[in-house]
Amino acid sequence: MAVSELRTVAVVGTGLIGTSVALALAEQGVTTHLIDRDRSAARAAAARGAGTTETPRAPVDLAVLAVPPGSVAAVLEEQQKAGLARAYTDVASVKRPPQADMEARGCDLASFVGGHPMAGRERSGPLAGRADLFGGRPWVLTPGPATEQLALGRVLELVRRCGGVPVVLSPEEHDRAVALVSHLPHLLASLMAARLRDDEALAVRLAGQGLRDVTRIAAGDAALWTDILATNAPAVAELLADLAGDLEAVLRALRAMASTDPVTARSHPAAAELSALLARGNEGHARIPGKHGGTSVTYSSVRVLLRDRAGELARVLADASGTGANIEDIRLDHATDGNTGFVELLVTGESADALTAGLRRHGWPVHA
Known part of the structure; x- marks a missing residue:
């Protein structure tokens, strides 16, 4: 078998990330085994086509440990002793403390490559999983001095099959970087949202x-x-x-x-x-970075008032497509009266005038 070939994979943990990995692999014909202490979560992922809950009869090519950072080392130790796979990786968002725990437990680090796909959603659980979650997104890998080429090759193949872009960092570099671009933003968002809990309706x-x-x-x-x-x-x-x-x-x-x-x-x-x-x-x-990691682009916003009736959003998007404008993003904003709302269409500056004029010709109330 080629170093990077993946025919069988086990995903341990069927939350958002684990299920998304499994969905991406299953779509490409990789035999994917789903393992979770919460059997209902594994069954839910399997029902979505993410793989099978049957226990593999022989070691799989790669095991993906999709568990919280504090559990990675214990799960790696457990699965290596059980002989689950020939190579292992994780998807946890912190790298150095779990690696230190692996070293202290005496885990086989030759067959392990730390990993972290920089993708996610505000929703959690197997029902939130998406096969395209990692498309074009950085996927950090933290191989160590003991990492064997076979293990690294299989993890790189995993990243390729999921559509990610591999980025190699040390565990320390990774942890400093994600603290800034992921962990601190989540903490601040939560603190801001907490202000709303007891405020006036x-x-x-x-x-x-x-x-x-x-x-x-x-x-x-x-x-x-x-x-x-x-x-x-x-x-x-x-x-x-x-x-x-x-x-x-x-x-x-x-x-x-x-x-x-x-x-x-x-x-x-x-x-x-x-x-x-x-x-x-x-x-x-x-x-x-902007789209696909390129230079950040400033977009113009075209807001369209929508009435609360079936098919309204589809109609405005159909009329917008006829203007030739390249719509980069769409946001929905519901009004407080419950009967109307806005759809915000984000386009490059030169497209905004054409989009606004075209929608107004179709009778849409536009706020550019």
Whole structure:
């Protein structure tokens, strides 16, 4: 058998990521075995076509450990002793602490390659899995000095079959990076969403797309995220301390401006400090890669008022396609009256005018 060939895979853990991996492999004819202590989760994944819940009769080519970071080492030890696979990888979002635990347990690290696909959803569980979840997304691999070529080759083949883009990092580099781009954002989204829990219902009813964007990922599994944050606590704490310094600066600036009347507040020295902090945010946002990892592109928004009736969204999209505009993203914003809402179409700047004019010709109420 070729080093990178995958005919049989076992996925241990059938949550969002595990089920998505299994769906991607099963679509390509890979025999995929689903293993989960929660048998109902494994059966739900199997019912979606992600694989079989039958126990493999011989070691599989590769086992994917789709369990929380704090459980990776124990599950690896367990499955290696059971002879589940010839090679192993994981998909946990923290790398160094689990690896240290593997070393302490005496796990076979020659057959193991740490992995982390940088993809996810705000939903969890097997019903949220998607075969295309990893398409074009970075998939970090953290092979160690002891890693054998056979194991690395099979994990690279896994990434290829799932549509991911392999990125090799050390465990330490990975943990620092994901603390910034994943763990801290989730924590902040949750803290912001928590402000809504006990606030007046009127304020929540006024929520628009901005609040939805900021808090979307706060819907993630709280127990899983507690495990992630606890496992990567040093890196997240360091970043949070830096952020706390910026929040203190904002607070001082706002309190200084609040002590003056609204007219003079705009020319207060504290306003310049606040503006500088916001400008830093503009600069940071501009560094986020755009579509397929390319340069970030600024899109124009065309908002269309929709009535609450069947087929309304399909009709506006059909009319939009006739304008020749390249729609990059679609967002839905429900109105508080329950009878109307907005669909926001994001397009490149040169397409916005044509899209707006074309939709208005079809009688759509457009807010460009």
